[in-house]
Amino acid sequence: MPAEPIANAGPAGSSPWALAFRDLRRNRLALAFFALFVLIVAFVLAAPLWADHVADTGPNATHTLERITVDGERRDVVNPEGRPIDPVWFGAGGKFFLGADSRLGRDEMVRVMYGGRVSLFICIVAALITTVLATTFALLAGYFRGATDSVISRTMDVIWAFPVLLLAIALGLVLAVGGLQIGPLHISGSSIWIPILVIGFVSIPYMARPLRGEVLSLREKEFVEAAEAQGAGPLRVMFGELLPNLSSTIIVFFTLNVATNMLLESALSFLGVGVQPPNASWGSMIATGNELITSAPLLTIIPGTMILLTALSLNVIGDGLRDALDSKSKVRLEAHAGMAESKGTSV
Amino acid sequence: MRKLGLVLIVLALAASSALGLAACGSSSSAKEGGTLTGSYASFPEYLDPGLNYSAEGTTAMYNTYIPLLTYAHANGLEGSKLVPGLAESLPEISDDGKTYTLNLRKGLKYSDGTPVKASDFPATIERDFKISSPGSAFFEGIVGATEFAEGKQDSIAGIKANDKTGEIVIKLVNPRSTFSNELGMLFAAPLPAGTPAKSLTANPAPATGPYEIVKVEPGRSWSYVRNPQWDKSNGRLMPDLPGGHVDKIDISVIRNDSTQVNEVEQGKTDWMQPPPPADRYAEVKDKYEGTQFRVEPTVSTYYFWMNMKKAPFDDLKVRQAVNYAVNTDALERIYAGQMLASHQILPEGMPGHEPFDLYPHDMAKAKELIAEADPSDRDITVWTNNESPNDEAGAYYQELLNELGFNAKLKIINADNFLPVIGDQSTEDLDTGWFNWFEDYPHPNSFFQPLLSGESIVPTFNFNLSQTDVPELNAKIARLNEVPLEAEQEKEYAELDREFMELAPWAPFGTRTTSLFVSSAIDFDKVIWNPTFNADLSSFQFK
Numbered sequence: 010m011p012a013e014p015i016a017n018a019g020p021a022g023s024s025p026w027a028l029a030f031r032d033l034r035r036n037r038l039a040l041a042f043f044a045l046f047v048l049i050v051a052f053v054l055a056a057p058l059w060a061d062h063v064a065d066t067g068p069n070a071t072h073t074l075e076r077i078t079v080d081g082e083r084r085d086v087v088n089p090e091g092r093p094i095d096p097v098w099f100g101a102g103g104k105f106f107l108g109a110d111s112r113l114g115r116d117e118m119v120r121v122m123y124g125g126r127v128s129l130f131i132c133i134v135a136a137l138i139t140t141v142l143a144t145t146f147a148l149l150a151g152y153f154r155g156a157t158d159s160v161i162s163r164t165m166d167v168i169w170a171f172p173v174l175l176l177a178i179a180l181g182l183v184l185a186v187g188g189l190q191i192g193p194l195h196i197s198g199s200s201i202w203i204p205i206l207v208i209g210f211v212s213i214p215y216m217a218r219p220l221r222g223e224v225l226s227l228r229e230k231e232f233v234e235a236a237e238a239q240g241a242g243p244l245r246v247m248f249g250e251l252l253p254n255l256s257s258t259i260i261v262f263f264t265l266n267v268a269t270n271m272l273l274e275s276a277l278s279f280l281g282v283g284v285q286p287p288n289a290s291w292g293s294m295i296a297t298g299n300e301l302i303t304s305a306p307l308l309t310i311i312p313g314t315m316i317l318l319t320a321l322s323l324n325v326i327g328d329g330l331r332d333a334l335d336s337k338s339k340v341r342l343e344a345h346a347g348m349a350e351s352k353g354t355s356v
Numbered sequence: 357m358r359k360l361g362l363v364l365i366v367l368a369l370a371a372s373s374a375l376g377l378a379a380c381g382s383s384s385s386a387k388e389g390g391t392l393t394g395s396y397a398s399f400p401e402y403l404d405p406g407l408n409y410s411a412e413g414t415t416a417m418y419n420t421y422i423p424l425l426t427y428a429h430a431n432g433l434e435g436s437k438l439v440p441g442l443a444e445s446l447p448e449i450s451d452d453g454k455t456y457t458l459n460l461r462k463g464l465k466y467s468d469g470t471p472v473k474a475s476d477f478p479a480t481i482e483r484d485f486k487i488s489s490p491g492s493a494f495f496e497g498i499v500g501a502t503e504f505a506e507g508k509q510d511s512i513a514g515i516k517a518n519d520k521t522g523e524i525v526i527k528l529v530n531p532r533s534t535f536s537n538e539l540g541m542l543f544a545a546p547l548p549a550g551t552p553a554k555s556l557t558a559n560p561a562p563a564t565g566p567y568e569i570v571k572v573e574p575g576r577s578w579s580y581v582r583n584p585q586w587d588k589s590n591g592r593l594m595p596d597l598p599g600g601h602v603d604k605i606d607i608s609v610i611r612n613d614s615t616q617v618n619e620v621e622q623g624k625t626d627w628m629q630p631p632p633p634a635d636r637y638a639e640v641k642d643k644y645e646g647t648q649f650r651v652e653p654t655v656s657t658y659y660f661w662m663n664m665k666k667a668p669f670d671d672l673k674v675r676q677a678v679n680y681a682v683n684t685d686a687l688e689r690i691y692a693g694q695m696l697a698s699h700q701i702l703p704e705g706m707p708g709h710e711p712f713d714l715y716p717h718d719m720a721k722a723k724e725l726i727a728e729a730d731p732s733d734r735d736i737t738v739w740t741n742n743e744s745p746n747d748e749a750g751a752y753y754q755e756l757l758n759e760l761g762f763n764a765k766l767k768i769i770n771a772d773n774f775l776p777v778i779g780d781q782s783t784e785d786l787d788t789g790w791f792n793w794f795e796d797y798p799h800p801n802s803f804f805q806p807l808l809s810g811e812s813i814v815p816t817f818n819f820n821l822s823q824t825d826v827p828e829l830n831a832k833i834a835r836l837n838e839v840p841l842e843a844e845q846e847k848e849y850a851e852l853d854r855e856f857m858e859l860a861p862w863a864p865f866g867t868r869t870t871s872l873f874v875s876s877a878i879d880f881d882k883v884i885w886n887p888t889f890n891a892d893l894s895s896f897q898f899k
Contacts, residue, residue, distance in 0.1 A: 071755050073686040090638035091692030091745075112634075112690045113748050186769065186777065199765055281742050286768055287751040300744050303614060303635045 029257070032333040039329025042322040049319055053125035060119045063103035068123035069287040072114035077101045086114040092304060107311060110289075111297050121311055124289035129319070131205050131283075131290070132270035138209030139270075140263050143216035144255065148247040150217075151224025162221070165214040173211050174276060180207045181282030199285040204277055208270050215269075216262050223258060227251050257334035264330055268323035275316050291316050386879045386897045391604040394627040394893075395616045399575045399609050403557045405542040406483055409490040411794065411890060412629060414542060416607070418889040419600060420563040420580070421545035424458050424477065424524070425536060427798075427888055429598050429895065433705065435886040436798035438540055439596060442472060442564060443524075446536065453531025453838060456539070460522035461593045465585040466562035470548050474517035474524050479549035482512055486553040491543025494796075497535070499527040531838040533845075534805075537797035564590060566600040566894055580605040580893070601897035620648075623875045627896065631871040634692035634745065640873060649873045651694075652885045655705040655795040657803065658687075658695065659864040660753050661821040662788045668731030668762070669788060675860035677725035678788075679715035681756050682863045690748050695866040701803055701853045703867040705887055707841060708800040708849030714857050719759075726760050736764045739789030741774040749865075750790050757788075779818040791821055792868070797888060800849040801837050808856055809833045822861035829855060 023031075033039060060067060072086045079100040086094050086109050093109035096117075107117035150161040168176070184203045189196040196202050227233065228251065236250045277283030278292030279299075286293065291312040298308030400413035405421040408414065426441035428434055440446060443458040450456075464472035484492045485505045495501055499514025514527040528535060538544065547561045560569040567580040581604050583590065591599045610616045610625075613633045617640060619625040632640040640649055662669035662678060669675055684697035698704065699713040736757055740750025747768050757764035767785075769777050777783055778791075796802045806812050810825030811834075832852055836845055857864075872891060874880055879899050884892035 069751075069755065071686075071752055073689050073752065074683065087689045089689060089693055090641075091634055091689050092638065111748060112692060112745055113751055182770070186773075197765070199767060281768070281770070285766070286747060287754065287766060300633075301635045304639075 025257075029330075029333040033329055036329045036332065039326055039332075042325035043329075045318060046322040046326060049125065049315070049322070050129065053122050053129060056119065056122035056126055059103075059122055060116075064106070064116045064119045065104060066116050066119060068115065068120050068289055070115065072109065072116075073112065075114060077104060087112055093301070093308075095305065096307060108305070108307065110294065110308060111300070113287075115287075117308065117311065120289040120294060121291075121315065124291050124294050124312065125315060125319075127201065127284055127288060127290045128271060128274055128292070128316070131201065131208065131274050132267045135205045135208035135212070135270050135274075136263055136266040138205070139212040139216055139266055140259060142209070143213045143220060143262075144252070144259060146213065146217045147220030147224050147255075148251060151221045152228055152243060152247050152251065154225070158221075162218075165217055168211065169214040169218070171211075173215075173273070177207050177211045177273060177277055178280060178282055180210070181277055181280075185282055185285065201284060201288070204274060204283040207277070208273050212266060212270065212273075216266060220255060220258065220262070223255060224251055227254050261327055261331040261334060264323055264327035268320045268327060271316060271320045271323065386601075386882065386899055388601050388897070389603045390898045391606060392602040392627065392878075392893070392896050392898075393625045394605065394607045394629060395610045395619065395625045396607060397609070397611060397613050397616070397630045402555055403560050403569055403572060403578060404555050405545045405547070405561075406480070406487055406489045406491070407555055407557075408542060414888070415629065415890045415893075416578075417542055417545075417569075418886070418892060419565045419567050419598075419894045420560075420569055420583075421542055421547070422564045422594070422597065423540050423542065423545040424460070425540040426597070427540060427886060429884055429886065429892050431885055432887065435884070436705070436707075436888065438536055441540070441594070441597070442546060444522075447539070449536075449840070453533070453840075454528045456526040456528070456535060458524045458526075458539075460524060462522055463589050463593055464564065465589050466548055466564060467568040467583040467585055468562040469585065470562065472546060472564060473519045473549065474522050475519050476517075476546040476549050477524050477544075478512055478515040478517050479551070480544065480546050481515060483547065483551060483553055484543055487555070489543055491541060494538040494541065494543065497528050497530060497532050499529055533837050533840050534797065534799045534801050537799050537802075540797060566591065566598065567605065575609065577606065577608040579607070598892075598894040600894035605893055605896075617873070620873055620875050623877055626875045626878050627891065628873055629891065631694065632873060634694070637692055637694065637871075641871075644873065648876060648878075648880055649871060650880075650885075651869050651871050652890075653696070653705055653887070654868050654870055655703050655798065655887050656792055656868050657698070657701060657703045657864050658691075658749075658790075658792045658866050658868060659701075659862040660788060661791055661862050662860070663786055663821070663823050664825075664859075664861055665823040666787060667733040668729070668736070671729045671731060672860065673725045673729035674731055675863075676715065677722040677729070677760060678757070679722075679857075679860050679863045680718045680725065681722035681760055682715075682753075682865055683717045684865045685717070686752060687749060687865045690745050690752055691866070691868070692745065694869050694871075696869060697866050699857075699864055701808070701856055701862065701864060702800055702849065703795075705798075705867075706795060706800055706803070707798060708846040708853065710850040710853070712854060712857075714854070715860070715863075722760060734762045736762050736787045737785035737789075738764050738766050739774075739778050739786070740766070740768055741771040741790070742768050743771045746771075746790055746792075753788075753790065775817065775819075778821060780816050781818060782815070786821070789821070793819075795888065799841060800846070800852075801833070804833045804849070804852060804856075805837065808861065824856070824859070824861040826859065 075086045076083050077086060079097045084094060091112040093111055093114060094105055096108040097105050105116055110117045110120050146161050150158040185198045188198040233246060233250055236246050274283055275292030278290045279296045284290035284293050294312035295309050302309050396412060400416050401410045402408040402413055405417055422441040424441055424443040425438050428437045428439050442460055442464060444461050447456040447458045460474045466472060481495050498512055500509055500512045503509040504512045516525045551561050558572055558574050563583050566583055566586045568583045570579050570581055572578040586599055613630050614636055616628040617632050617636050620628050662675050664670055688695045688697055699715055702709040738750055738754045740746050750766055754764045754766045778786060778789060793807060806819045808824045810830045812820045813823060813825060836848055839845060872883060872885055877898055879897045882895055882897050884895035886892050
């Protein structure tokens with residue numbers, strides 16, 4: 010029978026998760042940013058609806074030579090000098106709401122929505138890959154220690170030794186040309202799975218090392234000894250006893266990792282080694298907009314703001330979760346509150 | 357007293373009118389001397405005439421290294437005229453077209469004072485082979501050049517130079533009508549015998565032209581000063597070549613081309629080598645056209661190539677359909693108005709160019725042809741590079757192919773690796789893609805031979821991307837290259853252009869324009885734009 014997670018000692022009758030949820034609900038800042046994140050997700054999920062029923066175009070459809078009627082006036086989507094149309098808001102019934110993205114005359118609003126889906130998908134899936142692999146490596150290294158720990162830890166050190174962005178750029182560049190062959194599975198260089206795997210891979214040490222430290226500490230606890238005394242094998246101990254006690258840390262790391270991935274994906278796509286054109290991501294949209302930053306700054310500002318808001322909201326949510334789930338920080342907070350109370354009494 | 361007063365008034369009027377005239381006409385007020393400042397967006401690949409193959413480097417070395425033959429310092433077609441450089445006259449060509457005889461002008465000196473000798477010419481060509489110069493391919497047709505390149509001979513047997521008389525005799529394996537043009541390339545500009553067989557970018561070789569390159573900081577800047585030998589000897593011996601107006605030229609690398617625009621506007625820089633960025637092109641054009649800015653043509657063709665040896669482009673109807681589908685108007689906008697629509701191989705400005713359009717834009721006809729062809733293989737990879745707006749042109753082309761019913765994937769390669777990747781025949785999925793070609797010299801063969809002749813198909817660094825190999829047209833290219841380019845041959849080249857377009861190996865879409873943008877301190881009207889070398893630094897003069 011798995012041991013109950015030992016974190017979050019609270020009033021009798023409340024599970025640690027219930028206590029964490031209670032604390033999280035009290036954190037208004039985290040809740041506000043959680044609401045913002047939900048809005049962003051809803052916004053990008055609505056992309057097909059907007060594209061089909063309002064903008065009447067796809068994210069990669071070009072409209073270079075088209076003309077649209079804006080408030081009764083006929084205007085070029087891209088003028089003869091190659092300048093894309095500025096935001097027309099609802100002047101053309103929702104078409105080109107945020108203007109056109111480039112000299113190809115693609116609808117900026119549609120691309121922001123679809124680009125957001127791509128960015129969020131990459132960040133979340135890459136974070137899942139990182140989390141699964143990092144947790145597995147941390148459990149193996151922390152539980153078995155010795156040679157297993159040495160091999161895993163030194164491998165992590167080697168990956169860690171490379172600046173994360175440089176490593177990701179190098180991998181992205183190599184894989185963007187030839188793609189990736191994993192056994193019988195071939196991933197094309199232009200596939201969205203290339204940035205996902207690159208980002209997922211380079212982030213592993215950043216999660217695996219602190220988790221390993223926690224496993225090393227947990228495996229000395231009595232509940233591990235008790236499980237082993239009852240005949241539990243290594244797999245059972247790792248995944249049945251240790252993993253549940255790591256879950257709160259993993260959740261916090263996962264949330265913060267999604268935020269970090271958002272920035273990394275943007276940087277890679279901006280540098281041309283992330284999401285491959287014509288597909289949009291917020292990072293690649295900044296790169297496209299950068300060409301016209303003087304004459305059409307909104308093309309850079311809009312996807313940049315989306316990245317900012319998403320990364321910020323995920324960071325604040327992550328901090329909120331950490332405060333709610335981390336027993337040590339909770340103890341610190343309670344001790345701090347207790348001191349304040351006792352001071353008040355004495356006065 | 358009255359008379360004296362009258363004389364004084366007349367003198368005063370004459371003086372003031374003279375001053376007034378001087379103030380009005382730029383030509384009469386233009387001054388000699390001063391320091392010209394210029395900016396490049398990136399440092400040229402090489403400041404070594406044996407190694408440079410970039411437009412930026414060609415502009416940078418036009419007035420420093422003079423070949424035996426060179427191009428007139430003039431605008432437009434006049435600037436495509438081959439004129440004697442270090443040689444006394446144009447070459448004497450034997451009846452069989454295989455022997456070229458030239459005579460070096462007597463008394464020429466390099467900027468370090470070393471006399472220019474006839475034997476420097478074979479030494480220069482041999483150096484090209486030793487340093488694996490991209491220009492060495494142009495001289496492989498010289499008798500004994502291949503043996504020299506393979507290390508079987510110590511010198512190129514087909515070049516004889518006599519230092520006493522200055523005579524240079526070059527023997528070719530086969531007649532080659534482009535050879536005079538090739539002698540006018542910087543690769544053939546004589547350097548002192550014994551010049552090290554390595555890149556001299558950081559420490560450039562001594563010059564024969566009016567300027568020498570000094571103070572090079574690779575990646576950052578370089579400067580020119582007047583060649584001390586120009587006034588003493590070279591300038592007098594080559595009176596048809598300009599000696600330049602300014603005393604010094606300082607060029608610096610400014611990566612951000614918008615900053616370059618600002619600096620030219622503020623007069624901090626007198627000339628920017630790249631055109632203004634697309635973002636500011638219209639603004640600069642509106643503000644300064646005719647006074648500080650002008651659009652200049654290039655002799656280039658931008659096109660989408662289609663691999664004739666692979667499905668679905670092995671079908672003529674598919675290639676023709678793509679040609680009908682490509683809309684040059686859209687591509688003009690994608691290239692921000694810096695593209696002149698054209699639907700043929702030879703660009704305007706190239707001898708043999710006769711405008712025609714076999715495939716005016718017609719999407720319905722394109723779809724009809726695709727329906728007739730009904731290709732079974734519809735999975736296509738579209739290749740382009742990551743330089744803007746070439747990437748956007750690739751994205752446009754991909755969308756177009758999808759509209760025609762294909763399943764096109766876009767593959768964008770870093771511009772530095774683009775040709776090594778798509779020119780390597782072992783690369784998979786070389787179906788179709790974007791490419792461009794600028795003239796090496798004003799001869800139509802510089803388009804047909806490397807890009808469309810079956811002989812040019814090679815395993816790596818292959819420029820014949822469409823894999824065009826039509827025996828009759830190969831033979832025609834070879835035959836035309838054996839005879840000098842006269843009006844009759846120009847007509848045949850125009851026919852060849854049409855014959856190739858009937859086979860539609862490419863969907864050409866235009867000729868790129870570039871621009872000249874200078875500060876208000878420069879005498880704008882006097883600046884020469886040579887079609888091969890672009891901005892002629894010897895023509896820059898302060899008002």
